[in-house]
Amino acid sequence: MLRTPDGHPGSVVDISSKARRAGDSAEDSPWLDVLIRVGLVAYGITHLLIGWVALQLAWGSSSSGKASSEGAFQQLTSSGLGTAVLWGVAVGLVLLVLWRLLEAAFGHEDKDGTERWVAAGGSLLKAALYGALAFTAFRTLLSSGGGGGGKPFTAQVMSWPAGQWLVVFGGLCVIGYGGLQIYRGVSKKFLEHLDQSGRIGEIGRAYKWFGIAGYVSKGVAVGIVGVLIVHAGWTHEGKDQGLDDALAEVLQQPFGPWLLSVIALGIACYGLFSFARAKHLDR
Template sequence: MNAPTRSAEQANNSEWMDHAIRAGLVAYGVVHLLVGWLALQLAFGEKEDSASNSGALHYLAQQPMGGVLVWLIAVGMFLLVLWRLLEFAFGYREESDDTKRWRKRLTALFKAVIYGVIGWSAVKTATGSGGSGGGTDSTTSKLMDLPGGQLIVGAVGLAIIGYGGSLVYRGWTEKFREHLDAQGQAGKDGSVYVKLGKVGYIAKGVAIAIVGGLFCYAAITHDPKKSGGLDQALQTVLEQPFGQVLLTAIALGIASYGAFCFARAKHLSR
């Protein structure tokens, strides 16, 4: 193992990285709490910003000291990106199964992209160049114009549905427990943390799966306007029978995921 590789591995396994991950998880939790709050406002007809990551950042920027807080969110997200990239490059060496090792590494890379998108959105919001919306019509339209565009959009939709389904599965089976140390799973506090994780993962997974469903519908109808981000997905929920009740449940679930991020930061296990 050469010196740069050894240094990168040491950085990934260092106590400093643990602190960086904790800071990033707190930032990630704040974003989810704000998305949950905006979704709750949507459910009761008091919408101010889109119920999405970018909408949450825009809402935060309008609060006292909001600009500073958004910059802190950006820093936290980029710390998580660094962690996941190190995991992709050097992580999971203890896995004897090559297929399982690379599956975990690719998952880490996928999460790095998610965190990076939120971080970049935070930078744009902090510098005044980001909007409050979460629309995806333009991106979907560009994909539609490519050769086999409908298939590409459909594949993206199925991938998003798959990711949402994996979150629901992790919530239902409580596989997320592996992210908490033993103390974080013990006693009354541990019971609360696990319940927050279960509700949070399932609610977030359902919301993301609906986003994927909108992409698939756009592919089938060849209409980019049928696709949409989280905000449009939640509005779709609101339009259904008992939509207000369902959207309220999802909003509280997304907020629960945010609270679980705080618990994970306190009782980090990786």
């Protein structure tokens, strides 16, 4: 027989309802707002670092050679203060993962049926994105600087049944996500993440332009990553393709340093908008 924590008999429904109430309480807690704000600051720092490394790459002064979260985190660990900041960033990203998991399980109560399932799926995908960044941050902190050997992940997937098509499909999903980011930037839908005071006046206007530049630039960069993944799958290339590869591809185009500089500044603007979102959080 199932028993409740106080030793009394209970049913699965009772326990489920109590778990639901506990989850709802956590999701609505003002403390969660504080944790989310900390996480968004960490997310903003991550994008400022990526923008800075990309700008260095554009003009030939990047010491890491990787305009990605990994390259940005590696630059941080070059000093004691930077290492301390990176620990804060890593913890902040974990807080964002917890937020999105709670949101997927107990949030989106204003939606019904399929719409709610889709919204929950989006929250899980965001949790996975933040989790990947957190993993990269912790790996950078705990590693001795050695690179990871072994077979690239893309090559491993290509060896699976229908692996080529899985890689192509994954690349198309990445392109779709990049397109969604561009749409959110152009349509200004990102403003829904700010409370009313964050949308008005001169400050609100600055936030709006940070958001437009940030979402469009990030969408373009992510879209290029997707194109490279699709190309790798279509041509049976086993290379992993990431943000550093996408920005290096931009660098090879006519006026490449200038184009890459614009994208780098845009990614930095996304970081600044993350700070604005932390200050004017509207869930």
